[in-house]
Amino acid sequence: MRPLTDTRVLDLSRLLPGPFATLVLSDLGATVDKVEDVAGGDLLRVLPPQIAGESAAFQLLNRGKRSALLDLKKPEGRDAFRRLAATYDVLFDQFRPGVLERLGLGHAALRADNPRLIVCALTGYGQTGSLSARAGHDLNYVARAGVLGAQGPAEGPPQVPGSQIADVSGGMWCAIAILAALRERDRTGRGAVLDIAMTDGVLGFALPTLAAALAGGDPALRGEDAAEGARAAGDAPLTGGLAPYNTYLSKDGHAMALAALEPKFWRAFCEGAGIEPDPSALVPGPHQAGLKRELAAVFRQRTRAEWEALAAERDCCLEPVLDPRSAPSDPHLASRDLLFEIASPRGPVPQLRTPVTPAGAAFAPAPRAGEHTRAVLRDAGFSDGEIDALVRAGAAREAG
Numbered sequence: 001m002r003p004l005t006d007t008r009v010l011d012l013s014r015l016l017p018g019p020f021a022t023l024v025l026s027d028l029g030a031t032v033d034k035v036e037d038v039a040g041g042d043l044l045r046v047l048p049p050q051i052a053g054e055s056a057a058f059q060l061l062n063r064g065k066r067s068a069l070l071d072l073k074k075p076e077g078r079d080a081f082r083r084l085a086a087t088y089d090v091l092f093d094q095f096r097p098g099v100l101e102r103l104g105l106g107h108a109a110l111r112a113d114n115p116r117l118i119v120c121a122l123t124g125y126g127q128t129g130s131l132s133a134r135a136g137h138d139l140n141y142v143a144r145a146g147v148l149g150a151q152g153p154a155e156g157p158p159q160v161p162g163s164q165i166a167d168v169s170g171g172m173w174c175a176i177a178i179l180a181a182l183r184e185r186d187r188t189g190r191g192a193v194l195d196i197a198m199t200d201g202v203l204g205f206a207l208p209t210l211a212a213a214l215a216g217g218d219p220a221l222r223g224e225d226a227a228e229g230a231r232a233a234g235d236a237p238l239t240g241g242l243a244p245y246n247t248y249l250s251k252d253g254h255a256m257a258l259a260a261l262e263p264k265f266w267r268a269f270c271e272g273a274g275i276e277p278d279p280s281a282l283v284p285g286p287h288q289a290g291l292k293r294e295l296a297a298v299f300r301q302r303t304r305a306e307w308e309a310l311a312a313e314r315d316c317c318l319e320p321v322l323d324p325r326s327a328p329s330d331p332h333l334a335s336r337d338l339l340f341e342i343a344s345p346r347g348p349v350p351q352l353r354t355p356v357t358p359a360g361a362a363f364a365p366a367p368r369a370g371e372h373t374r375a376v377l378r379d380a381g382f383s384d385g386e387i388d389a390l391v392r393a394g395a396a397r398e399a400g
Contacts, residue, residue: 001028001356001358002027002028002029002358002361003028003029004025004028004029004030004182005029005030007025007029007030007031007089007090007182008030008031008033008087008088008089008090009022009025009026009030009031009032009033009088009089009090009091009092010033010035010084010085010088010090010091010092011032011033011034011035011065011092012035012091012092012093012094012095013034013092013093013094013122014036014042014043014044014094015042015043015044015167016044016057016061016164016167016168016171017094017122017166017167017168017170017171017174017198018092018094018122018171018174019042019044019061019062019171020061020167020168020171020172021092021120021122021170021171021172021174021175021178022034022065022092023061023062023063023065023171023354024171024172024175024354024356025090025175025178026063026064026065027064027354027356027357027358027361027363028356028358030090031066032064032065032066033065033066033067033068033088033372033376034062034065034066034067034068034367035068035069035070035081035084036067036068036069036070036369036370037069037070037071037072038069038070038071038370038394038395038396038397040369041067041069041369041370042058042062042369044057044058044061045058045369051347051349051350052344052346052347052348052349052365053346054346054366056350058366059349059350059351059365059366060350060351060352061366062366062367063342063349063351063363063364063365063366064363064364065366065367066367066371066372066375066376067367067368067369067370067371067372067373067399068370068372068373068376068377068396069369069370069373069396069397069398069399070373070390070395070396071394071395071396071397072103072105073103074393074394074395075395076389076390076393076395076396077390077395077396078103078104078105080377080382080390080395080396081105082104082105082109082110082113083380083381083382084376084377084380085105085110085113085114085117086110086113086114086117086380087114087379087380087381088114088117089116089117089118089182090117090118090119090120090178090181090182091110091117091118091119091120092120092122092174093107093119093120093121093122094121094122094123095123096123096133096135097121097123097126097127097132097133098133107119107121107193111191111193114191115189115190115191116185116189116190116191117191118178118181118182118185118191118192118193118194119191119192119193119194120174120177120178120181120194120196121193121194121195121196122170122171122174122196122197122198123196123197123198124136124137124140124141124197124198124199125141125144125197125198125199126195126197126199126200127195127197128195129197131144131199136198136199138164138165138166138167138198139160139161141166141170141198141199141202142161142165142166142202142205144199145166145199145200145202145203145205145206146203146206146209146210147165147166147202147203147205147206148161149206149209150206150208150209150239151239152239152240154240165202165205166198166199166201166202167198169198169201169202169204169205170196170197170198170201170202172201173196173200173201174194174196177194177196178194181194208238208239209239241284241288242261242281242282242284242288243281243288243291243292243294243295244258244259244260244261244265244266244269244281244282244295245258245259245260245261246258246292246295247321248295248296248298248299248300249296249299249300250299250300250302250303250304250306250307251299251300251301251302251303251306252303252304254303254304254320254321255320255321256299256304256307256318256319256320256321257318257319257320257321258295258316258317258318259317259318259319260316260317260318261282261317262282263279263282265315265316265317266281266282266316268314268315268316269314269316269317269318271314272310272313272314272316273298273310275294275298278291304320307320308320337353337359338352338353339351339352339353340353342363342364342365343365344365346365349365349366351363368399369399370397370398370399370400371398371399373387373396373397373398373399374387374398377390377396
């Protein structure tokens with residue numbers, strides 16, 4: 001399923017959030033043209049670790065896209081960009097609010113040239129609001145949205161998450177919003193400006209603790225203390241307060257994740273583990289600390305392999321905790337064909353399939369910086385003479 005084969009996306013994003021969104025669009029068939037600066041392009045290209053001479057993360061995020069180098073600080077570059085934007089369906093803007101406006105390339109001006117243009121503006125805090133002009137990164141957004149405040153441990157500051165939640169969820173919300181805007185344009189013929197803030201997008205991850213707060217509880221308590229806050233709210237915590245919803249170490253030191261929230265799953269686990277199912281285990285309260293200690297002792301009696309065998313026999317919501325090194329070789333993930341390779345002149349490049357990446361589709365590897373400058377400009381109606389003039393003026397550059 002590649003329904004966007006007639007959709008053209010002009011992509012000003014870099015690093016993780018925007019490129020993740022445009023990866024989804026590219027996988028669905030859209031032509032995605034990255035416009036990078038002539039000084040070196042997307043910074044992600046040079047960050048370690050590298051595969052085939054370029055960042056592994058860049059390779060994962062930019063398959064199937066094209067790259068053109070333009071200098072938007074030069075008048076010739078800005079004029080060329082405005083002419084480009086008039087030929088696209090979607091413009092992806094990841095600059096802070098007002099940056100394109102100051103360059104004379106504001107959303108209103110570009111949409112005046114091309115009323116069908118859909119501008120997706122992805123920022124940390126939004127196009128409006130008291131923090132709209134503030135710089136930030138993923139950790140700031142999850143902090144401001146209340147997500148980090150629900151992270152353990154119980155004492156001291158919250159643990160930094162092991163993944164970029166706001167960045168990836170912001171990219172996903174952009175892809176959803178763009179698809180909706182394309183459908184709306186089919187009905188009305190008009191484009192739109194989409195204001196997507198990563199802080200807004202990550203707020204949904206705080207839903208369980210946010211619900212507790214709205215119900216009068218105290219979701220600010222974390223880890224062991226989460227049980228008390230949840231008891232006040234009358235809701236079962238999912239942040240470490242319940243013994244049957246927690247992680248434990250096996251006899252050989254591997255972490256196991258138990259999520260037996262429903263009575264049937266809790267009974268199935270206890271029967272398999274040879275312990276008596278305590279019905280109070282699913283009720284928040286101060287007794288949870290003792291239950292956790294008891295479960296920790298139970299888990300230390302068997303190896304990871306033995307616990308995995310139990311999970312295969314009994315439907316009890318028990319899984320091993322995989323790290324990024326072991327996940328690629330996991331039998332289940334392998335059976336879903338989530339990892340594949342793309343051939344490139346620099347050697348095979350590992351890739352990650354998203355839930356909407358068409359299985360069996362052929363993809364080009366991530367582009368070199370400026371690899372498609374001439375092709376992108378030609379597709380927008382520039383003659384070779386005009387392109388040569390832009391290159392001589394330093395407003396455009398091709399790959400070396």
